[in-house]
Amino acid sequence: MSIETPAPSAGPFAHERVSISRTMGLVMLALLPATLFSLWQFGWPAIYLFLVTVATVLVAEAACLRIAGKPIRPFLFDGSAVLTGWLLAMTLPPWAPWWTGVVGGFIAIVIAKHVFGGIGQNLFNPAMVGRVALLIAFPLELTRFVNPAPLFAAGSPDWQQGLAITFGGQFPDAFSGATLLGHVRTELGQGHLLSDILPNLYSPVADSVGTLAGSLGEGSALLILLGGLLLLYKRVITWQIPLAMLGTLALAATLMHLIDPAHYTGPLYHLVSGASLLGAFFIATDLVTSPVTARGQILFGAGCGLLVYVIRTWTGYPEGVAFAVLLMNACTPLIDHYVRPRVYGRDRQGEPLEYADEAEISR
Amino acid sequence: MTTALKTPKGIQWGRITRDGLWSNNVILSQTLALCPTLAVTGTATNGLGMGLATTAVLIVSNILVSLIRNVVTPEVRIPVYIVVIATLVTLVDLGLNAYAHELHKVLGLFIALIVVNCAILGRAESFASKNGVGAAALDGLMMGLGFTIVLMVLGGVREIIGSGTLFSGAALLLGQAMSFLELTLIPDYRGFLLAILPPGGFVALGFLLAGKRLIDRRAMRK
Amino acid sequence: MNATTWSEFRQGIGYQGLLLGVTVTMAATLLVVADRVTREPIAQRHAEDMNASLAQVIPPALHDNDLLANTVTLNDANGTPVQIYRALAGDRVTAVAFQVTGKGYAGDIDVILGLAADGKVLGARVLAHKETPGLGDKIEVAKGDWILAFDGRSLGDPPPARWAVKKDGGDFDQFSGATITPRAVVRALKGGLEFFATNRAVLTASPGNRQN
Structure with missing residues (x-):
């Protein structure tokens, strides 16, 4: 099922130096600061989980390519598989056991990517499919977060204790901590008011810098934002999806916060907490699973933002970026069907453009 | 008007059997009746129960439809078949509830689902209404068995992956004598919830369908 | 023709x-x-x-009547009618049982609650629920003995403020990874006990003396 493009023999073809590897490389570069910071924050177990996930993804990719009879080396090392594993690892609780990374990696690559036909053919974002499948299958392991315990800091697990946590299934309860989103949901559920809950643990600064419990990618909002801006600057992504997603999320949060400040958190809280920024810049913008037109992308991003808010506020889950992105992925073909790019020389309805009267021209 | 297919040498036992069990299998080839298929195959036992209940209804409905096939005109055949099937299912439901209550507790959910099983109307329409009673009964049996086997395999796969057991609850369905079927294949298994939940059903069914295509293609090549 | x-x-x-x-x-x-x-x-x-x-929540020894024959229907605090099964020994009400419903993670959890005439819990059993298998279903007696922890408790034991799961500052265990389900059951049972306390006079009145 490969798409063959005849070699250009003539015509105004310009070649831009864009390849899958370059795009993927830039995305990874943009992710690197936030990843390193979070790995430092959560120490050895997080590093092991990260490595296991990425290694699994590479093995799964190679196996699938082999079965499908495709060339292994070029596809394996184009970076797309590594990025899938990377993003998946970013959304897991840092101290989750190793087999969550393995199972999630296999589901992401085999079921979400290669069953649909490999790179460029998948309907859903593979990393998010892997994460959601894990969340549904192992609700316990996937909701067990820890407070940061930086590498080499006193009391943090050393590399041997890290091995025991990731591979030995020993989870030290002393470190366990709830994510901000999860904690606020629990407290609200018990009838507490926001004014009693937030001051104790929430400071926008700590939340933005990333010194709170959470998954790797929920760590440092600032560094994620920085990476996102780099992608925008390098034109790997366009502004439509992130802006529409974050804007809608902020708008919904502001609106509800104004109506009832005691029960609904404000926009800043929603923007810097959880995976909002990671989702907006790195996940929703996935080229394969988002609409092609600018207007379609705005619609897509707005849908993601609204769904994130709805899921966080009114459903059983405290965080909903993965669900929101997957649901909007499912809408992408529909959006692309209705919001089509204008064909050159035709108007939006597909009718040929009317030019100035020919008589006028000839005169 | 299409007349009944003339079967030159009586009932074509082999063809009907092969159609029902494999080449025209309700799920694997016709991809009909996916709603009950995905809804109840959390365990092999549930798959078996649903399959058997469907088979029973399928045989009787095929016989009845075949019996009245020369009386019913094409214009009103669909409502007539629907009434026949729905009545039949309701009778089975009432009977089981009254006289086999323990079985009904296990199968009750499935029986109501049989009414919406399009495979039954499908067989009435495409086979029973054009064939004699004997052939129709055999077709009902074979289609039902093919359905049962796939449901059982699907349920078994999901059960093993999902909870590490096989045929759990079989004694409830088949009586104490069959309790030896209940196996715990993976002791101390922590469970893979996804396989038992609906998404797991879709994924497992997808792999089954692909597997059948693969086997068919291999067979063709030979 | x-x-x-x-x-x-x-x-x-x-x-x-x-x-x-x-x-x-x-x-x-x-x-x-x-x-x-x-x-x-x-x-x-x-x-x-x-x-x-x-029979799971009212020991057969406590009554000599047909439990289904002597039912009363009362409205609870929300105005929903509740059917109450009464166990009689001779003319005396020894125990009552009725169904309470909690809002679980995935839907309603129906629990049958048996209470002795003095308000102590004789037993509670989950009749129907839609909780996550392997996580929230430990409320079933077949999957764990969590629900047995309520036996012998009453509205004063523990005191009303501690009729909650431990995470909410109460006395009852939650399950690791699932708080909503046990919380719903505890709340439903507490509601049932309060309902009994409110209507105790009516519920434990000997049926022979009842006017209607």
């Missing part, structure tokens, strides 16, 4: 109508007969089911 007229008749609207009419009449007749025949046995089976679940 020759072949032509028969086939013409078959094409006519009259035949179609007649055919549908006959089919539906026959189906309806069959269903009416079957319903008549099976109604009694089915009601009996359901009564047996109900008795079996009641």
Whole structure:
């Protein structure tokens, strides 16, 4: 099922130096600061989980390519598989056991990517499919977060204790901590008011810098934002999806916060907490699973933002970026069907453009 | 008007059997009746129960439809078949509830689902209404068995992956004598919830369908 | 009737109508007969089911009556009617049982609660729920003995403020990874106990003395 493009023999073809590897490389570069910071924050177990996930993804990719009879080396090392594993690892609780990374990696690559036909053919974002499948299958392991315990800091697990946590299934309860989103949901559920809950643990600064419990990618909002801006600057992504997603999320949060400040958190809280920024810049913008037109992308991003808010506020889950992105992925073909790019020389309805009267021209 | 297919040498036992069990299998080839298929195959036992209940209804409905096939005109055949099937299912439901209550507790959910099983109307329409009673009964049996086997395999796969057991609850369905079927294949298994939940059903069914295509293609090549 | 007229008749609207009419009449007749025949046995089976679940929360030694025969219906705090099964020893009410419902993670959790006349919990059993298998389903007695922790408790033991899961500052365990389910059950049971306390006079009055 490969798409063959005849070699250009003539015509105004310009070649831009864009390849899958370059795009993927830039995305990874943009992710690197936030990843390193979070790995430092959560120490050895997080590093092991990260490595296991990425290694699994590479093995799964190679196996699938082999079965499908495709060339292994070029596809394996184009970076797309590594990025899938990377993003998946970013959304897991840092101290989750190793087999969550393995199972999630296999589901992401085999079921979400290669069953649909490999790179460029998948309907859903593979990393998010892997994460959601894990969340549904192992609700316990996937909701067990820890407070940061930086590498080499006193009391943090050393590399041997890290091995025991990731591979030995020993989870030290002393470190366990709830994510901000999860904690606020629990407290609200018990009838507490926001004014009693937030001051104790929430400071926008700590939340933005990333010194709170959470998954790797929920760590440092600032560094994620920085990476996102780099992608925008390098034109790997366009502004439509992130802006529409974050804007809608902020708008919904502001609106509800104004109506009832005691029960609904404000926009800043929603923007810097959880995976909002990671989702907006790195996940929703996935080229394969988002609409092609600018207007379609705005619609897509707005849908993601609204769904994130709805899921966080009114459903059983405290965080909903993965669900929101997957649901909007499912809408992408529909959006692309209705919001089509204008064909050159035709108007939006597909009718040929009317030019100035020919008589006028000839005169 | 299409007349009944003339079967030159009586009932074509082999063809009907092969159609029902494999080449025209309700799920694997016709991809009909996916709603009950995905809804109840959390365990092999549930798959078996649903399959058997469907088979029973399928045989009787095929016989009845075949019996009245020369009386019913094409214009009103669909409502007539629907009434026949729905009545039949309701009778089975009432009977089981009254006289086999323990079985009904296990199968009750499935029986109501049989009414919406399009495979039954499908067989009435495409086979029973054009064939004699004997052939129709055999077709009902074979289609039902093919359905049962796939449901059982699907349920078994999901059960093993999902909870590490096989045929759990079989004694409830088949009586104490069959309790030896209940196996715990993976002791101390922590469970893979996804396989038992609906998404797991879709994924497992997808792999089954692909597997059948693969086997068919291999067979063709030979 | 020759072949032509028969086939013409078959094409006519009259035949179609007649055919549908006959089919539906026959189906309806069959269903009416079957319903008549099976109604009694089915009601009996359901009564047996109900008795079996009641027997789990009211020990048979406590009563000599048919639990299903002496029911009362009262409205709870929200105005929803609750059917109460009363266990009688002679003329005295020894225990009551009724169904309480909690809002679980995935839907309603129906629990049957048996209380002694002094307000102590005789037993509680989950009748139906839609909680996550392997996580929230430990409320079933078949999957764990969590629900047995309520036996012998009453509204004063622990005090009302501690009728909650440990995460909410109460006395009852939650499950690791699932708080919503046990919280819903504890709340439902507490509601049931409060309902009993409010209506205690009516519920434990000897049926012989009751006016209605």
